[in-house]
Amino acid sequence: MNKVPRSLLLLLVTALVPMAILLQPACLKAQTGKNSTGDAQFVRRPLPQVNEKDRMNAWTVGLAGGLLEGAPIRLAAEMARVVDDGADLHLLPIVTRGATDNLNALLYLRGVDTAIINSDALDEYKLQVPQIQSRITYLLNLFPSELHIFVRPEITSLQDLAGKKVNFNTQGTAAAYSGPLIFSRLGIEIDKAFIPHQVALEQMRKGEMSAVVFITSKPVDAFVRGRWEAGFKFLPVHYDRKFEDYYLPATLDANEYPNLIKQGERVSTIAVPTALVAFNWPPRSNRYQRVARLVEYLFSRVDRLQAPGFDPKWRSINLAATVPGLARFQAAQEWLDRKARSAQAPP
Secondary structure, three states, X not given: XXXXXXXXXXXXXXXXXXXXXXXXXXHHHHHOHHXXXXXXXXXXXXXXXXXXXXXXXXXXXXXXXXXXXXXXXXXXXXXXXXHOOHHHOEEEEEEOOOHHHHHHHHHHXXXXXXXXXXXXXXXXXXXXXXXXXXXXXXXXXXXXXXXXXXXXXXXXXXXXXXOOXXXXXXXXXXXXXXXXHHHHHHOOOOEEEOOOHHHHHHHHHOOOOOEEEEEEOOOOHHHHHOOOOOOOEEOOOOOOHHHOOOOEXXXXXXXXXXXXXXXXXXXXXXXXXXXXXXXXXXXXXHHHHHHHHHHHHHHHOHHHXXXXXXXXXXXXXXXXXXXXXXXXXXXXXXXXXXXXXXXXXXO
16 A cells, blocks of 8 residues: 655645534534524523613613702702612712802703702803793702801991902802802992802901802801901891892891891891702603602602701701792692692591
């Protein structure tokens, strides 16, 4: 028998190896022919109707809360804790540039369904967004933020502040937006400053600042604990027609500021409502249904927010309180109507 040359044998092996590799899947398929149907069924198994991404997003409601150090974002976080129901409702608080920017987020930022705003933020949008009141509705009047105009002894009236240096806290805060707007309505031109209030208060003591304007819920810790020389005081601001569109009447009294207001006296002022608002989604839309579910959970569980461990502001919440300049979200009004009918129904 003739021997095959070694070089030819190597050449044949080299040629046959790729062919064997190509044939291998076919062989394996033939070997497992009995299980091929089962494997095909496994591969073609339908995916769940709702995947994890859809499940997490189905009932998520975005809430524009404000600056991290502000009261609104704290209230937003507390609401999120109380209404959380896993996949059935997830309220997502969002840190923004401030309560005055939250309306902008509600109008234009994707994923934002609700926001905490000061009611007079609507004033800025009169020209930018005609009929702004028809695009925004309110769920809840959260709390009033009282106007505090705190002045040095030589200042005896609002008119004395004309041309004087007045601080409105840092940009993005309620005072930085609402304060200048209120002074504009009063017709008083002042020298506006926007620095941290604690710095401005020290400048007041030295006579470098004539006044500071706080717009926040009373009592303010800086005035309760601070020690002030005689003559430092709050100036009264009287509520009249120029404030009827967005503001509410309010007072500061001795029980709140015993070191600055004499017992039995009150200082008239105004308050800026801080409200939970929503975009005016069409009633049958998915986004409307999400906010409607938030209303149901929040309103029915508000008593949990009034328990110890939550912000004391919740204890003064009145679900039926209105917000000047806005209509109530339809589902919120329907909830209140059902509650009223239930209360009137005979036992």
